[in-house]
Amino acid sequence: MSSHVPSPRSTSGRPRELLSQDHVRIERLFTELLGAFATGDREAIASEWTRFDEALRAHLDAEEVHILPLFRAVDVDEAARIAEDHAYFRGKLGELAVCVDLHVVSLPMATEFVDRLRAHAAREDALMYRWADTHLEHPASTSIGEKLTSLRPAMSLQ
Numbered sequence: 194m195s196s197h198v199p200s201p202r203s204t205s206g207r208p209r210e211l212l213s214q215d216h217v218r219i220e221r222l223f224t225e226l227l228g229a230f231a232t233g234d235r236e237a238i239a240s241e242w243t244r245f246d247e248a249l250r251a252h253l254d255a256e257e258v259h260i261l262p263l264f265r266a267v268d269v270d271e272a273a274r275i276a277e278d279h280a281y282f283r284g285k286l287g288e289l290a291v292c293v294d295l296h297v298v299s300l301p302m303a304t305e306f307v308d309r310l311r312a313h314a315a316r317e318d319a320l321m322y323r324w325a326d327t328h329l330e331h332p333a334s335t336s337i338g339e340k341l342t343s344l345r346p347a348m349s350l351q
């Protein structure tokens with residue numbers, strides 16, 4: 194199974210760019226998972242699922258470790274909304290893992306998940322990422338980048 198999704202190359206290295214590129218990659222991985230599903234190739238489905246699951250969990254973890262605690266101090270309500278969305282995504286990953294195993298992922302289920310991911314991405318970009326770009330020190334950007342699977346060059350992507 195070869196890699197289909199090129200690793201993004203950040204130009205600014207700032208949190209907003211790193212994380213926005215990762216949103217795009219995560220959505221592509223989900224599309225590829227659905228593509229694998231359409232072929233019925235169990236090995237491809239399992240491989241695409243692992244890539245998607247790892248990428249999304251790493252993204253959520255990076256935000257929760259490096260941004261959300263600091264952002265919460267300036268906007269507690271917005272931080273709570275973001276944390277609620279993250280809880281929803283983790284719950285859905287658990288549900289989807291079962292559905293993927295059983296080969297019963299439906300189009301409405303997939304569409305709902307992608308719509309929620311897009312809404313969450315837009316929400317983060319409007320406030321939290323802009324705040325992070327102007328308030329986080331450079332080491333935080335490095336730490337975020339190290340967590341994202343899109344920036345781990347050789348990690349199980351070949």
Ligand SMILES: [Fe+2]
Pocket residue numbers: 253256275279313317
């Ligand atoms: Fe998030």
Ligand SMILES: [Fe+2]
Pocket residue numbers: 212216252256314317
């Ligand atoms: Fe995000």
